[in-house]
Amino acid sequence: MLRIADRLWRTCAPARITVAPLLAQLLITDGREPAAVLGVLLKSVELLPCIDREIAYVEGLLHFGWGQAALQRLTERLPLYSVDDPKRVFRLWRRAQEAARAAMPLSGGLALIDGTLRIHARCAVSSGASTRFELVTESGRVLAHRRGRRVGQIASLSMPMPNPDDLRGMVWLLYDGSPVPGACWRLPFDFRVQGHCAFDGHHVRGTVQLAWAPKRALAVVVEDLQGHSHTVRTGTDGRFALNLDGCGLIDSVSVRVRLPDGRLESLPGSPLLTRRRLQQHLRQVGLPSAAQRTGSVVESGAAAIIIPVYDGYQQTLACIESVLSTVDTRLHPVIVIDDASPNAELSAALDRFAAGGAIRLLRNPSNLGFPDSVNRAMQQAGARDAVIVNADVVVFGDWLQRLLRCAQTADDVATVTPFADDDSIVGYRAVSGDAAAVDIAAQLDRHARDAHRQQSLELPVGVGFCLYLRRAAWDAVGPLDGRSFGKGYGEESDWCMRARRLGWRHLLAADVVIHHAGGVSFGPRRAALIARAQHLLEMRHRGYSRYVAEHSCTAAIDAWRRGFDRLRLESCARPVALIVLHALGGGVDRFVRGRIDKLREQGLLPLLLQPLSESPGRYRLWSPDLSLRYLQYRDAQQAELLSAELAGVNLAHCEIHHFVGVDARLIDVVRRLACGYHVYLHDYSWICPRVTLMDGSGRYCGEPVLAQCRRCVATQGSDLGETIDVAALRRRSDRWLAGAHTIKAPSRDAQQRFLRYFPQRAIGVDMPESEPEPVTAAPRRRLASGTIKVALIGAIGEHKGYQVLRRVAARALADELPLEFVVMGRTDDDGRLMRAGRVFVTGTYQEAEVPALLRREQPDMIWLPSVWPETWCYALTHALQSGLPILSYDIGAVAERLRQAGRGVLLPIQATTSDWLSALLSITTGAAEAPTALRLPPARRTQRTALPSSGITT
Numbered sequence: 001m002l003r004i005a006d007r008l009w010r011t012c013a014p015a016r017i018t019v020a021p022l023l024a025q026l027l028i029t030d031g032r033e034p035a036a037v038l039g040v041l042l043k044s045v046e047l048l049p050c051i052d053r054e055i056a057y058v059e060g061l062l063h064f065g066w067g068q069a070a071l072q073r074l075t076e077r078l079p080l081y082s083v084d085d086p087k088r089v090f091r092l093w094r095r096a097q098e099a100a101r102a103a104m105p106l107s108g109g110l111a112l113i114d115g116t117l118r119i120h121a122r123c124a125v126s127s128g129a130s131t132r133f134e135l136v137t138e139s140g141r142v143l144a145h146r147r148g149r150r151v152g153q154i155a156s157l158s159m160p161m162p163n164p165d166d167l168r169g170m171v172w173l174l175y176d177g178s179p180v181p182g183a184c185w186r187l188p189f190d191f192r193v194q195g196h197c198a199f200d201g202h203h204v205r206g207t208v209q210l211a212w213a214p215k216r217a218l219a220v221v222v223e224d225l226q227g228h229s230h231t232v233r234t235g236t237d238g239r240f241a242l243n244l245d246g247c248g249l250i251d252s253v254s255v256r257v258r259l260p261d262g263r264l265e266s267l268p269g270s271p272l273l274t275r276r277r278l279q280q281h282l283r284q285v286g287l288p289s290a291a292q293r294t295g296s297v298v299e300s301g302a303a304a305i306i307i308p309v310y311d312g313y314q315q316t317l318a319c320i321e322s323v324l325s326t327v328d329t330r331l332h333p334v335i336v337i338d339d340a341s342p343n344a345e346l347s348a349a350l351d352r353f354a355a356g357g358a359i360r361l362l363r364n365p366s367n368l369g370f371p372d373s374v375n376r377a378m379q380q381a382g383a384r385d386a387v388i389v390n391a392d393v394v395v396f397g398d399w400l401q402r403l404l405r406c407a408q409t410a411d412d413v414a415t416v417t418p419f420a421d422d423d424s425i426v427g428y429r430a431v432s433g434d435a436a437a438v439d440i441a442a443q444l445d446r447h448a449r450d451a452h453r454q455q456s457l458e459l460p461v462g463v464g465f466c467l468y469l470r471r472a473a474w475d476a477v478g479p480l481d482g483r484s485f486g487k488g489y490g491e492e493s494d495w496c497m498r499a500r501r502l503g504w505r506h507l508l509a510a511d512v513v514i515h516h517a518g519g520v521s522f523g524p525r526r527a528a529l530i531a532r533a534q535h536l537l538e539m540r541h542r543g544y545s546r547y548v549a550e551h552s553c554t555a556a557i558d559a560w561r562r563g564f565d566r567l568r569l570e571s572c573a574r575p576v577a578l579i580v581l582h583a584l585g586g587g588v589d590r591f592v593r594g595r596i597d598k599l600r601e602q603g604l605l606p607l608l609l610q611p612l613s614e615s616p617g618r619y620r621l622w623s624p625d626l627s628l629r630y631l632q633y634r635d636a637q638q639a640e641l642l643s644a645e646l647a648g649v650n651l652a653h654c655e656i657h658h659f660v661g662v663d664a665r666l667i668d669v670v671r672r673l674a675c676g677y678h679v680y681l682h683d684y685s686w687i688c689p690r691v692t693l694m695d696g697s698g699r700y701c702g703e704p705v706l707a708q709c710r711r712c713v714a715t716q717g718s719d720l721g722e723t724i725d726v727a728a729l730r731r732r733s734d735r736w737l738a739g740a741h742t743i744k745a746p747s748r749d750a751q752q753r754f755l756r757y758f759p760q761r762a763i764g765v766d767m768p769e770s771e772p773e774p775v776t777a778a779p780r781r782r783l784a785s786g787t788i789k790v791a792l793i794g795a796i797g798e799h800k801g802y803q804v805l806r807r808v809a810a811r812a813l814a815d816e817l818p819l820e821f822v823v824m825g826r827t828d829d830d831g832r833l834m835r836a837g838r839v840f841v842t843g844t845y846q847e848a849e850v851p852a853l854l855r856r857e858q859p860d861m862i863w864l865p866s867v868w869p870e871t872w873c874y875a876l877t878h879a880l881q882s883g884l885p886i887l888s889y890d891i892g893a894v895a896e897r898l899r900q901a902g903r904g905v906l907l908p909i910q911a912t913t914s915d916w917l918s919a920l921l922s923i924t925t926g927a928a929e930a931p932t933a934l935r936l937p938p939a940r941r942t943q944r945t946a947l948p949s950s951g952i953t954t
Contacts, residue, residue: 002026002856003822003840009040010843011830020044021056034064036852050214051081058092067099074110075181080192082213082260083112086120093122111173111183113161115213117260121157121183123148123175131155134174135162138344143171163187163261169344188342193265195238196528197255199272202245208257208267209238219258220267224249225277231258252277266486268528273484275539281484282498282540303404303468304381305334308373309391313346315517316391318438323389324358327400333384334359335377340367370464370488371480378479383471388492390465392517393420394438396445399512403468406456406509414473414504415462415496418512419448419560424463425548426508427516428561430568430627440568441515447567452510452560460551462506464492465516473504484540489526490533497541508553510560562630566645569621569628574605575652580670582658583613586795587874588682590847591746591768592657595680596624604653609642609670611661616721619666621645636663643669651675656736660685661721664732671739679740680766681750683871686733687757689718689726692799692868699867700891700909703753730757737761747893750871768872771901772881787818790920791859791884793850793875796827801865807913808920809838819920821863824853850878861923864888865916867909873897885923887916 005023008015024040041057054077061070074093083089093110109123121133131148133155143162148155155175173183189212197206204222220240223229230247234240244253255270273281305323309316323334336359341347347363354361362376374388387403389395399418407416421430421441430440477499485491496506537544569576577599581592596606605625612618612632621631621642633642646669654677659667670677685691688709695701696716701709709726718724724732737743737758744766745751751763796802805821812819813836823833823841833839845853862879869892876894879886880901888894890906898904905922907915 002030003842006856007841007843010845011826016043017047020047021053024056024060028060028063030856032852032856034066036849038064048214049080049211051083054078054081055089055092058096062092062095062099065099067096067101070096071100071108071181078110078112078182079184080212082115082216083120084115084213084215086112086114090120090122109175109180111157111180113185115216115260117161117163117189119157119159119161119173119183121148121173121175121180123155123180125150125153125155126176130176132176133157133159133180135159136172136174137167138170138172143167148175161185163189168342168347186342188263189259189261190342191259191265193257193259193267195257195267196531197267197269197272199253199274201274203241203243204253204255204272205239205241206255206267206269207238208234208240210259213260214238216260221256221258221264222247222249222253223256224251224253226250269532271484271486273536273539278484278536278540281481284483285478285481301404302331303385303387303400304377305332305387305389305400306374306377306381307334307336307389307391308339308370308377309336309346309350310339310341310367311343311346312391313343313349316346317349319389319391319393319395320353320359322394322396326395326397329358332400333381335380336361337373337377338363339369339373340364367487369482369486371482371485371491375479375482378469378474381471385471386469386474388464388467388469390516393466394441394515395466396442396514397449399445399514402449402512403509405454406507406511407468407470409456409507410505412503412505413507414470414477414499415506416456416468416509417459417463417506418466418509418514419444420463420465420514420516420518422465422516422518424465424516424518425553426459426463426557428513428564429629430564437517438515441513443571444564444567445513447564448511448513448560451563455510456507457510457553457556459506459508459553460548461493461496461500465518466514467492468509470504473499476502477504484536485533487529489529490537493533493537493544494540497537497544508557558630565628565630566648568626569607569623569631570648570650572605572626572650574603575650576607577604577653577655578607578609578646578651578670578673580609580654580656580659580662580667582660582662583611584658584660587768587872588658590874591680591682591872594768595655595657599653600625607649609662609666613661616661617663619662633666636665639663639665639669642666643672646670646673654678655680656740658682658685660691660719664722667736671736676741677739679737679743681743681745681754681763681871684753684869685720686737686754687730689713689720689724689729690716691719694799694868698798698803700869703756734758734761737763746872747896749869749893749896753869768874769877771897772877774880774883774901774903787820788861788920788923789857789859790819790821791854791857791862792821792823792825792865793862793878794825795844796823796825796865798828799866799868801867802828804865804867804913804916805839806833806836808916809833810836811913811917813838815917817917817921819917822857822859824850824857847874851881854878854882854884859884861885861887861920863920864894866892866894868892870894887919887923 005019005026008019009023020040021044024037027037027040038060041060045053045057058070058073074096089112109121111119111121113119131150133148134145135143137143144159146157146159148157167187170184170186173180192211193208194211195206195208197204208218208220210216215236217236218234220232220234221229222242228249230242230249232240232242252271252273255267255272256264257267258264305327307319336350338347338350338361350361353359362380364373378386403416403418407413417426420427421437423429431437477495480491480495579592581588599606605623607621607623609619609621612620617635619633622628631645651673652675654670654673654675656677657680683691684693690713693701693703695712701712706727713726743761743763745754745763746768748765751765754763794800796805809821821839824845826844827833827841830841834841842853862882862884864876864879866889871893873894876897886898886904888898888904888906889909891909895906898906905919907919
């Protein structure tokens with residue numbers, strides 16, 4: 001059961017949410033280490049946040065004796081959920097207290113809230129303490145006070161949560177004057193509604209759940225524009241459906257869910273509009289004629305800054321302060337709209353700004369949403385232009401003057417949008433994390449101000465995070481359509497499309513960059529709101545998505561983004577180490593990760609030149625330490641561009657690890673670098689177009705004469721991704737190696753093979769890692785006690801012996817031999833192997849998981865059936881560390897390392913299926929005994945030599 005659940009976890013992402021709790025329990029039963037168990041439990045919470053999974057995670061912490069961590073998790077996470085079984089949670093709390101070994105085992109306390117909004121609390125009674133509980137606000141207002149019930153040394157409380165309509169902000173439960181852990185709630189409650197709704201003209205369908213209580217059945221109220229409503233209840237899975245034809249509702253409808261405190265909240269997607277109703281809303285908003293474009297007289301050179309605010313204390317204050325520090329509010333008034341914010345601390349801060357005269361504060365009596373808040377502020381702005389600024393934006397320098405200058409470049413400009421450090425159409429995402437992002441955005445803005453001075457570009461639509469609006473365009477087009485777009489998302493794109501119909505244009509000001517955190521206002525509802533907005537935009541403006549996607553601005557914007565990448569790379573304080581490699585992953589990728597760590601230790605910034613695997617003929621420069629996306633090269637014709645961009649970088653070191661997929665002209669650019677270069681030989685691409693020295697038989701070719709190599713490539717094809725003769729490849733490789741400062745092979749076997757082709761080159765050996773000390777292997781089962789289990793480690797493709805495994809497993813099944821195979825990793829075709837029988841494939845693993853997988857599977861031996869002369873083999877490292885017997889072909893670095901370790905059984909590369917079966921079945925002795933000589937079937941005898949000193953048979 002464990003291995004099946006584990007395979008589902010590794011290979012089937014959709015099944016993870018279901019299999020996670022079962023897998024965690026199986027891992028505990030199996031005695032797995034904390035990291036494995038807690039990792040699954042924590043991922044389970046991430047996949048489906050709910051109180052049951054939080055409790056499972058806390059129980060996992062307690063299972064391993066981590067009481068303090070369990071207490072901390074309980075107190076941090078309980079306020080996010082309702083609890084159906086308070087007694088269970090309080091028992092868990094007591095266990096955590098005892099495991100934490102506190103001075104007083106039941107010291108402190110815990111509070112939680114159930115699905116009926118009732119507070120439950122337990123607190124330890126200290127000497128002389130009362131049993132008085134108080135529920136207080138952040139302003140000190142006492143909402144309720146109760147005497148708890150004392151039982152022994154525990155004071156308990158159960159009371160309803162007061163929820164006054166006028167209350168906004170945090171409330172705490174105090175016991176004897178001190179806050180109770182876990183008792184910190186914000187009113188009104190954020191039940192974290194998750195879901196969506198859709199309308200096909202006849203049926204309303206959707207899903208809605210409360211992350212606060214995911215299993216709770218909910219009432220969904222569907223109401224048409226005439227006020228007729230119908231209520232439908234969800235199932236425990238959150239799904240609901242309603243046939244409008246059968247309940248008398250007409251045309252477009254709103255869809256709202258009734259929350260546990262009685263409030264109704266609209267679902268993302270609501271209101272559900274037909275095309276007819278959407279166009280009717282447009283007529284009500286107003287679509288003036290082109291003759292009205294002149295509008296009112298505009299106050300020249302003046303623009304109001306409009307900041308709609310709902311939540312996000314720190315980000316909103318940072319936004320307002322950045323605006324106030326960069327504009328003259330006498331000429332450019334700052335209008336802030338408090339859209340009924342639930343954050344009392346934020347509202348108080350806005351009051352202080354307004355009292356000091358810094359801002360004009362408008363406060364909506366109820367939450368109107370972004371579009372209607374902007375419409376209200378635009379009325380307050382008078383005849384001025386306006387800039388709509390999201391509350392999660394930070395601006396820099398003379399940003400407003402630059403936007404204004406761009407807006408005045410032509411009479412038909414309706415909007416101007418700056419660059420932002422987000423993922424929008426005009427975004428340049430540099431890093432995640434506000435502190436670093438703001439500093440980088442400021443640096444980019446200084447660069448853009450100078451490098452892109454007064455440069456602009458036409459956009460399909462403006463972007464609403466920071467949108468300069470011309471008053472004349474606003475007067476001509478009309479306000480934002482809040483009736484159709486609800487609380488927000490898509491309304492500014494709709495406005496821009498309406499403006500475009502009247503002949504107005506939208507520009508990007510390339511010389512302005514602002515910081516935009518992005519998506520903060522709508523949180524987890526964002527994806528559903530975006531989907532709804534796209535649907536409405538397509539209904540109202542047919543072909544909208546195609547129009548935006550096909551607009552010609554992308555290439556020009558990417559050129560500016562490329563300049564941002566170059567700036568950040570060239571201004572990096574650390575000297576740079578360039579690494580050239582392929583995009584195929586595997587052992588090369590693992591080795592390069594190790595090299596990157598070492599280069600960082602030397603104070604160098606790693607910079608990688610790599611092909612784009614999804615786009616043949618395209619390459620990129622990128623760094624794991626910098627988010628560089630736009631230093632890309634379309635083909636080798638841009639080799640000069642690569643050379644120019646590398647010339648501006650402080651290059652101190654260069655390594656060529658692999659050239660497959662990298663055009664030779666780009667390698668020539670690297671070879672000409674002033675710092676020189678070092679070469680690491682990872683496989684045989686330097687001498688063999690097939691890379692692995694395998695011929696058409698699927699085995700090692702024996703490295704024949706050149707003419708035979710040419711015939712092999714002609715019939716079997718090349719894996720280099722380029723057309724090059726074998727002799728020309730070797731001449732080119734020799735030339736490249738001749739210019740290297742150092743050349744390193746990962747093993748002596750690989751070194752000697754390369755020296756046969758490049759005898760004049762000084763090729764050294766640099767092992768990827770030191771050989772591990774073997775651990776004591778678990779006693780192996782004898783043949784009489786059951787099936788012999790054979791483990792294979794890693795990705796088993798053709799060169800790693802996939803066909804050998806398939807043939808051996810099929811023969812073992814046909815002959816009813818007591819052999820079973822487990823691949824710890826993946827294969828070229830997992831399904832085919834597993835359906836054939838005798839083979840189980842775990843799925844891809846992390847390196848740290850190999851010892852645990854070996855302990856779980858308890859194999860009798862490890863088999864490495866690679867059919868080519870490997871240059872290293874990371875799987876062998878795990879095999880050596882396990883202490884188990886190892887079987888392999890007598891070829892390459894695997895054989896070399898086994899001889900050095902005095903371990904293993906080696907068969908010649910010509911070994912047949914019968915030879916392998918004989919070798920596998922011979923492992924029947926105890927763990928302490930060396931493998932016996934092979935007993936091969938009479939049909940075929942294989943020459944072998946015993947090496948008593950090493951215990952190896954070849």
